[in-house]
Amino acid sequence: DVKVTQSSRYLVKRTGEKVFLECVQDMDHENMFWYRQDPGLGLRLIYFSYDVKMKEKGDIPEGYSVSREKKERFSLILESASTNQTSMYLCASRGAGTGYGYTFGSGTRLTVV
Amino acid sequence: RKEVEQDPGPFNVPEGATVAFNCTYSNSASQSFFWYRQDCRKEPKLLMSVYSSGNEDGRFTAQLNRASQYISLLIRDSKLSDSATYLCVVNKETSGTYKYIFGTGTRLKVLA
Numbered sequence: 001d002v003k004v005t006q007s008s009r010y011l012v013k014r015t016g017e018k019v020f021l022e023c024v025q026d027m028d029h030e031n032m033f034w035y036r037q038d039p040g041l042g043l044r045l046i047y048f049s050y051d052v053k054m055k056e057k058g059d060i061p062e063g064y065s066v067s068r069e070k071k072e073r074f075s076l077i078l079e080s081a082s083t084n085q086t087s088m089y090l091c092a093s094r095g096a097g098t099g100y101g102y103t104f105g106s107g108t109r110l111t112v113v
Numbered sequence: 114r115k116e117v118e119q120d121p122g123p124f125n126v127p128e129g130a131t132v133a134f135n136c137t138y139s140n141s142a143s144q145s146f147f148w149y150r151q152d153c154r155k156e157p158k159l160l161m162s163v164y165s166s167g168n169e170d171g172r173f174t175a176q177l178n179r180a181s182q183y184i185s186l187l188i189r190d191s192k193l194s195d196s197a198t199y200l201c202v203v204n205k206e207t208s209g210t211y212k213y214i215f216g217t218g219t220r221l222k223v224l225a
Contacts (some may be wrong), residue, residue, distance in 0.1 A: 033212075035215075040217065042200075042215050042216060042217035042218060043157070043200075043215040045212060048210075048212060050210055056208075057214070090156055090157075091218060099162070101149075101159040101162060101202070102146050102157075102159070102202075102213065103159070104156040104157055105156070107155075107156050
């Protein structure tokens with residue numbers, strides 16, 4: 001089975017801090033994604049990557065950046081954390097082609113105080 | 114109109130009941146459809162893909178109606194362990210790449 005590992009389950013950060021969320025997958029998937037999930041809003045796509053060093057903006061990229069230096073690792077960066085970025089962050093990976101579902105990591109619950 | 118819409122529920126059903134959820138989508142060009150299950154404070158997990166001819170996996174049946182642009186999930190003989198939120202997922206092609214759009218989920222509570 002594909003395993004997607006997120007580095008932290010819970011994080012508490014202060015407003016203005018730079019925050020790194022790490023995600024690693026072990027199945028050589030080309031596609032990786034970062035979502036945030038908020039009550040009533042569902043999952044919203046922040047950024048995705050379909051290859052090493054490639055990145056595409058999702059629906060809500062403002063305040064975030066990403067890095068994909070290696071195929072297995074996709075990092076989400078909050079340049080200057082704000083309280084409205086308090087959320088559950090979910091990383092996912094998927095193989096090439098349209099018929100494959102995502103495999104998600106277990107999520108990082110980030111609280112910005 | 115949202116790209117993917119679901120009734121948020123909750124659907125409260127007794128054990129053993131049959132329950133069905135629908136999900137409507139707006140992009141007629143969508144080609145991939147899925148149902149995910151999400152337990153409280155956990156990540157979504159793939160329940161099943163949805164194929165044009167309909168497909169079944171044990172007590173779960175998924176169907177696609179392209180003409181009316183909706184997918185459905187039927188759960189027979191509900192178990193307490195089926196209590197979860199069910200997310201509908203539809204793909205969308207943007208600039209040559211595919212991304213998936215999630216519904217906000219339908220919450221199911223199976224009662225003893």
